[in-house]
Every structure is written in C-alpha cells, then in structure tokens.
Amino acid sequence: MDTTYNASFRCFRGCPGSWSLYDVIYTCPTCGGLLEVVHDKEALRRHSSQEWKQLFAARSGTTQWPYGSGVWRYKEWVAPALDDANIVSTCEGNTNLFWAARLGEQIGLPDLWIKQSGNSHTGSFKDLGMTVLVSVVKQMMAQGSPVKAVAAASTGDTSAALAAYGAAAGIPTIVFLPQGKVSSAQLIQPIANGATVLALDTDFDGCMRIVKEITRDNSIYLANSMNSLRIEGQKTVGIEIVQQFNWQVPDWIIIPVGNLGNISALGKGFLLMQELGLIDKLPRLVAAQAAQADPFYQAYRQDFRQKVSLPAQKTLASAIQIGDPVSYEKAMATVQRFDGLVEHATEHELANAAAQADLTGLYTCPHTGVALAVLLKLVQRGLIQSHHRVIVISTAHGLKFTQFKMDYHEDQLPGVEAQLANPPIYLPADVDVVRKTLDRYLR
Numbered sequence: 447m448d449t450t451y452n453a454s455f456r457c458f459r460g461c462p463g464s465w466s467l468y469d470v471i472y473t474c475p476t477c478g479g480l481l482e483v484v485h486d487k488e489a490l491r492r493h494s495s496q497e498w499k500q501l502f503a504a505r506s507g508t509t510q511w512p513y514g515s516g517v518w519r520y521k522e523w524v525a526p527a528l529d530d531a532n533i534v535s536t537c538e539g540n541t542n543l544f545w546a547a548r549l550g551e552q553i554g555l556p557d558l559w560i561k562q563s564g565n566s567h568t569g570s571f572k573d574l575g576m577t578v579l580v581s582v583v584k585q586m587m588a589q590g591s592p593v594k595a596v597a598a599a600s601t602g603d604t605s606a607a608l609a610a611y612g613a614a615a616g617i618p619t620i621v622f623l624p625q626g627k628v629s630s631a632q633l634i635q636p637i638a639n640g641a642t643v644l645a646l647d648t649d650f651d652g653c654m655r656i657v658k659e660i661t662r663d664n665s666i667y668l669a670n671s672m673n674s675l676r677i678e679g680q681k682t683v684g685i686e687i688v689q690q691f692n693w694q695v696p697d698w699i700i701i702p703v704g705n706l707g708n709i710s711a712l713g714k715g716f717l718l719m720q721e722l723g724l725i726d727k728l729p730r731l732v733a734a735q736a737a738q739a740d741p742f743y744q745a746y747r748q749d750f751r752q753k754v755s756l757p758a759q760k761t762l763a764s765a766i767q768i769g770d771p772v773s774y775e776k777a778m779a780t781v782q783r784f785d786g787l788v789e790h791a792t793e794h795e796l797a798n799a800a801a802q803a804d805l806t807g808l809y810t811c812p813h814t815g816v817a818l819a820v821l822l823k824l825v826q827r828g829l830i831q832s833h834h835r836v837i838v839i840s841t842a843h844g845l846k847f848t849q850f851k852m853d854y855h856e857d858q859l860p861g862v863e864a865q866l867a868n869p870p871i872y873l874p875a876d877v878d879v880v881r882k883t884l885d886r887y888l889r
C-alpha cells in the first residue's frame with residue numbers, strides 16, 4: 447500500500463486542536479478531557495473494503511515483520527507513521543476463538559464463542575495496547591525526546607504488559623501497584639521483567655493519582671489507558687474477531703470492564719470497519735462489572751445522567767476493582783451507539799460462572815467469570831436468544847489467578863457458595879481404598 451496515512455490526537459469532546467502521536471500529551475489543554483486518535487479517513491477510503499480484507503488476510507500468520515502481529519496486521523488503521531524498525535512487538539493478538547460448545551449447550555446457545563485474549567505474551571489483552579504505546583515511545587526516544595522512562599498505575603495486567611514491552615525495547619519502566627491487591631503472578635511479572643515496582647499503600651485509584659503527578663514533567667511517559675495510544679491497539683480485538691468470522695458481525699459481545707478503555711476501544715474498531723465499508727452492521731455490546739466495583743453500572747441505571755464515582759470494594763475480579771473510571775465518557779458513548787447495556791455480577795455469581803465454564807474445558811480468570819455471569823443473566827432474561835451469535839471476551843489467562851481457583855475449589859471464598867467445587871480426594875496409598883473410592887465417584 448503506497449498511500450501515506452495520517453493519524454493525530456484530537457479532543458474527544460471536540461475542542462479545536464490536533465497533536466502529533468509523538469507529542470507528550472494525554473489530555474485536552476482546553477477542557478482537560480481525554481484525547482482520541484483520529485485517522486485520515488479520506489486516505490484510508492482510497493482503498494476498497496475488498497482491498498483491505500485481502501491485505502489483512504495476506505499478512506495473517508506470516509513472519510514478515512511486524513505484520514504477523516494481530517495488531518500490526520492493521521498498522522495503517524492503528525499508527526501508520528511508525529517506522530517498522532521502532533515497533534516493539536511480541537506477535538500479540540492472533541488469539542483463538544474458542545467455540546464453547548458444551549457451555550453453550552448447557553445454556554441453550556449453540557453459537558457461543560470465547561475470544562481468548564488472555565492467550566497472549568503476558569497473559570492478558572493489555573498486550574494489544576502496550577505494543578502501540580511502547581513502539582511510539584521508542585520512536586520518540588529515537589527522535590531525541592526527553593522521555594527517559596514509562597510509568598503506569600495498574601491493577602496488575604497493565605504493569606505486566608508495560609514491563610515486558612519495556613524490557614523487549616530496552617526502555618526503563620516504573621509500575622505503581624496497590625499493595626496486596628494484585629495476584630502474586632501479576633506482581634512477579636514486572637519484577638521479573640526488570641521494572642521498578644512500587645507497591646503503594648492505597649487502592650488503584652490512589653495509584654492513578656500519584657502516577658499522574660509523577661508524569662507531569664514529561665521525562666516519564668504515562669502508559670495508562672487515559673493515554674489513547676493504547677486504545678488504538680486494543681481496538682484491533684474487534685477487527686480480529688470479525689476477520690476470524692470471515693467479516694461477519696456477531697449479535698452480541700460481552701466484555702468485563704473497569705477503567706472503561708477496553709470497551710471504548712472495542713467500539714472504535716467496529717466503527718472504523720463500518721466507516722470503511724468492511725461491515726454493514728454493528729454488534730450489541732455489553733459491559734460487565736463486578737457488583738463490588740460497579741460505578742459504570744450505577745451510572746447506566748440512571749440513564750447516564752451523570753458520572754458515578756465510588757470507592758471500589760474488594761472483588762475477586764481484581765483487575766476491574768476501579769471506582770473512578772478514566773474512560774467513562776468514551777464508554778458511555780460506546781454503549782449508547784452500540785445499543786448496548788451494562789450489567790453486574792456478585793462474587794458468588796462470578797465465581798460459579800467461572801467454575802461452570804472451566805468444567806467445559808475453559809480456564810477462566812475471575813473477570814471472564816464476571817462476563818459469563820452476565821451472559822447467564824441476559825440469557826435468563828430472554829434478551830440473548832438461542833439463534834444469536836455471542837462472543838465473550840476473555841481478558842486474562844486463568845493461570846494468573848491460581849489462588850482464586852484454589853480457594854474456590856476448597857470452598858474458601860468469602861461470600862461465595864462454591865456450588866461446583868471439585869476438591870482433591872486425600873487417600874492412603876492402598877489399592878482397595880482407591881478402588882472403592884473410584885467406584886463411588888464413577889457411578
């Protein structure tokens with residue numbers, strides 16, 4: 447593709463001004479709101495939808511740097527002016543769609559699919575956005591920018607992704623974690639990748655406030671999803687889903703949400719496909735929240751009359767334990783545009799939904815449990831029907847949440863009655879006892 451494409455930052459609320467993706471700027475200087483990356487649609491429209499589909503198909507699965515990546519396959523739509531030599535990629539994306547045949551059968555949904563975004567380099571979808579952000583930083587540094595390091599506040603997965611991409615690029619990283627509120631797998635990831643790990647005696651929202659102050663002087667670059675570069679990478683998940691279905695759009699997509707960057711990104715990818723003629727309808731989007739930390743659900747219940755912020759209570763879905771979501775306005779616009787809705791799930795519901803899915807061959811993280819619990823509610827309510835194609839976005843790998851699973855199967859989770867617990871059976875090493883026990887279990 448020979449055309450030159452352009453993308454720039456603009457105010458999401460529409461204030462005047464546009465900035466280079468290589469400027470250190472996170473919010474609108476006029477109103478303080480979020481920025482978004484705006485692409486030159488004129489230039490993109492010079493190619494037909496058929497040409498784009500062919501290009502993306504030709505790149506899929508190749509080793510041609512960097513286009514084998516599930517993000518950079520769509521490079522012209524993501525960050526077109528990046529030098530390929532500055533791209534920091536782990537071949538992210540390319541995650542499988544798991545046809546949830548048995549789970550679907552149990553709940554009367556033969557066309558149920560799980561997008562396994564957690565089958566990724568650092569075990570969560572956060573890789574999709576981080577490859578874009580760290581690549582842009584690498585280009586900025588190559589061009590002599592004063593940026594020395596990249597920092598993020600995190601509920602665990604963002605810091606793991608930041609640390610891995612920083613280490614791959616040789617760029618120093620700093621992560622701010624709420625002490626005692628991330629899993630040990632999530633804590634050890636940035637440590638192993640050489641990040642400076644600061645465990646603060648506060649919650650996620652407290653870490654967010656500190657990192658904003660620390661990144662004020664522009665020598666440390668802010669990697670949180672208020673930085674809309676990450677949204678550009680994360681938006682490819684929807685494009686990849688549709689490509690995997692040979693450009694057919696599903697009826698519903700359910701996604702667990704916290705800071706609300708991910709659902710905004712999902713919507714942005716669909717709107718771009720629609721504008722460029724690759725698809726002619728939109729899916730309905732469902733934002734799934736943990737009832738312990740559900741400000742977006744509370745706002746939705748009041749018809750989004752105003753943003754709700756509240757102190758997030760402890761939830762097993764620790765990556766979405768957020769009370770003051772940064773991308774609220776974008777996510778609200780997305781839910782409205784996509785005829786969407788917001789639903790929430792209790793600890794009991796999310797843990798049992800995750801266990802039910804696991805018993806059909808999945809290995810779900812608690813956030814995916816939230817999305818699955820919400821799915822069950824919408825099926826029971828008759829809103830999601832048996833002829834619908836439904837995608838649940840699994841956001842992280844279950845292996846990051848071993849303690850959650852152990853505690854569930856030992857029925858040790860507070861507020862949860864583990865209806866599907868499958869604890870190990872402790873026996874003496876005696877053939878007769880083993881045989882008798884098996885007789886009982888296999889009957």
Ligand SMILES: *Cc1c(COP(=O)(O)O)cnc(C)c1O
Pocket residue numbers: 570572603604671702703704705706707708709765766811813841842
């Ligand atoms: C970050 C994250 C989410 C939520 O994404 P937001 O952009 O914060 O809404 C959901 N699940 C997991 C596992 C995550 O790491």
Ligand SMILES: [Zn+2]
Pocket residue numbers: 457458459460461474475476477478479
């Ligand atoms: Zn503005």
